[in-house]
Amino acid sequence: MISVQGLTMEFNNQLLFDNISYVINKKDKIALVGKNGAGKSTMLKIIAGLQEPTSGVVSKPKGLTIGYLPQQMCLTDGNTVKQEAGKAFDHIKEIDAELEQVNQEVADSTDYDSDRYRALLDRLTHLTELQAMFRSENGEAEIERTLLGLGFERTDFDRPTSEFSGGWRMRIEIAKLLLSKPDVLLLDEPTNHLDIESIQWLEGFLKSHGNALLLVSHDRAFIDNVTNRTIEISMGKIYDYKVNYSHFVELRKERIEQQMHAYENQQKMIHDTEEFIEKFRYKPTKSVQVQSRIKQLAKIERIEVDEVDNSRLRLKFPPAPRSGDYPVIADGLSKTYGDHNVFHDVTFTIKRGEKVAFVGKNGAGKSTLVKCIMGEIPYDGTLKIGHNVKIGYFAQNQAQLLDGELTVHDTIDNVAVGDIRTRINDILGAFMFGGPASEKKVKVLSGGEKSRLAMIKLLLEPVNLLILDEPTNHLDMRTKDILKDAINAFDGTVIVVSHDRDFLDGLVSKVYEFGGGVVKEHLGGIYDFLESKRIESLHELEVDDSQSSVSKAAAPEAQPKASKLSYEEQKERNRQIKQAEKKVASLESRISELEGEIAKIEDSLAQGNSADADTYKRHAALSSELESVMAQWEEAGERLEQMKNDN
Secondary structure, eight states: OEEEEEEEEEETTEEEEEEEEEEEOTTOEEEEEOSTTSSHHHHHHHHHTSSOOSEEEEEOOTTOOEEEEOSSOOOOOSSBHHHHHGGGGTTHHHHHHHHHHHHHHHHHOOOTTSHHHHHHHHHHHHHHHHHHHHTSTHHHHHHHHHHHHTTOOGGGTTSBGGGSOHHHHHHHHHHHHHHTOOSEEEEESGGGGOOHHHHHHHHHHHHHOOSEEEEEOSOHHHHHHHOSEEEEEETTEEEEESSOHHHHHHHHHHHHHHHHHHHHHHHHHHHHHHHHHHHHTTOGGGHHHHHHHHHHHHHOOOOOOSOOOOTTOOOOOOOOOOOOSOSEEEEEEEEEETTEEEEEEEEEEEOTTOEEEEEESTTSSHHHHHHHHHTOSOOEEEEEEOTTOOEEEEOTTGGGGSOTTSBHHHHHHTTOOGGGGGGHHHHHHHTTOOGGGGGSBGGGSOHHHHHHHHHHHHHTSOOSEEEEESTTTTOOHHHHHHHHHHHHHOOSEEEEEOOOHHHHTTTOSEEEEEETTEEEEEESOHHHHHHHTTOSOHHHHHHHHHHHHHHHSSSOOOOOGGGGSOHHHHHHHHHHHHHHHHHHHHHHHHHHHHHHHHHHHHHHHHTTOOOOHHHHHHHHHHHHHHHHHHHHHHHHHHHHHHHHHHO
16 A cells, blocks of 8 residues: 655654665554664654655555554644534535545546556545545544543533643644544554543544554553554664564564574674685785685675663662551542542552552642652641651652753762762663763753653662652653563552553552542452453543442532633633743742752852852842742742632
8 A cells, every 4th residue: 555665754853764765555563663762663664754864765556555653743723623623624614525526527528448447446446435424414423432432521612722721732632633544544642642541442443444554663562452563663674573562572582583693693604704815815826815715704794683671670779768568558649630539538548569550531639649658749638657757759840850050861870879970871771861862961862862861860769659740651661571571570569640550560569549539449450450350441530430429429420610611701711711820930940049059159158159148148148039939939839829720
């Protein structure tokens, strides 16, 4: 269906692809894999027609439709959620026009036995089927079904898209793409913006989607469940396997071992040949043999091993200081924002050394409960943090706390202690900061790079309670394995908020399920949890639980306030939120300035520089102002969070 022939691509003086060829067939569901920077996203762009290769051809049949989802997308506002999703059917007009043209060509044709006439009939049949499908009464139902599957509520359908975060608007783009039913789907990290239940829904959709799929993802469980073919990009070449990812990993290991064996044999032969040449170079009786060996060496195609296997690299958390037997105890815990009840009557106990998962739909309260544990927000009920508990917290905004003026290497060097200091470069390499990247200043790093750096820093700090909020979003599969091994070997307590089933599998022994305003405890791992409920997706579970929770809860969860507001009222609410966001940002900026000024004075004093009374007064005044601004910032942040939850 799509033929890639002799594709070569150079980027920033780096050879991404070197004369590669392969074919995408109609029913293929392909996982495109390779280390970061190998060229996976570039390959999708080339096939989508958005980027031209240095050389080579991508051949596509006439009329072939391609749906492409990039990692980052320009999003538009101005419609409701349902209206925006309905844009997937805008091409019906184009179908109608083409159908009219093909009908006319068929009517005018007289060469009934020609290939051209048969091609016209095939195209006519295809267009007629598309028209019937898109104009059927099920079009409206299909839009709703797709939006519900991707995590939207029915009350969201008539809300303007501008009210939603970038992640939720990305879900709308995914819905449009799926509804358009292209012949070939090109998806670049589609699970980044989905929760666990939506990922499982998307799995089911892609399995039943009969057309071709080319997928880039670091979610091993997702690609295993969806794909039946794996193409690896490595060192400018491709390796094509007609198997899913797990089977590919085994075959790839065998390939690397074979390559290594062949490489070692070739190196021995080259060494022996060079020794012969050097030994007999100046002996006339051996001149013919010497020249023959020189020509032989020149013709040898040198074997390269695709990648250095770093899978044996192991990271270890520092030994956890001993905490009390019960690091976290919750009794009758509740949290509300205005009329909205996030959760209520939450009671649980986490024992020392346990590794547990928080799962559930986005917005169900997982991060809110984490904030309660961290003491960042007020709550009702009882929440006790055990004796001598030292918390290591990884959140999505953790990267903002890094010192932008330090280099990547210095950031880690400042917190590393003991034997781990000798392995800093290996650790940085495992998290994709090898070579020159380690000397970059933190302030020039991307958001994803800062998140990875914050994760490394957390790995080196002595804590006994780890709280990780979506720690795998910016990690490739090998790095996730390294992190997972480190957490498994950690002798402290761990709470993981994640939608990555493969990461959670074999890591946690207890699952806390969030939904319908309640939190339920399930013993066993993530797949034990799913199997015990006998469901194919957590969406079905949520429906069941929301129905049963009506009798248990004092009142069902309140409907989003936005559904009760007019468009103008909602517009005013959004304006107030933006003002609140600006205020929070302004206070954060002032806090940073004050901390900088205080740090300069303290550094000067630490170096033994003389100081007068004014210096100490200045330090006291700055410290007092900092305390005041911090209080304002906390109040403004709570107010903003409440406004967003009420929204």
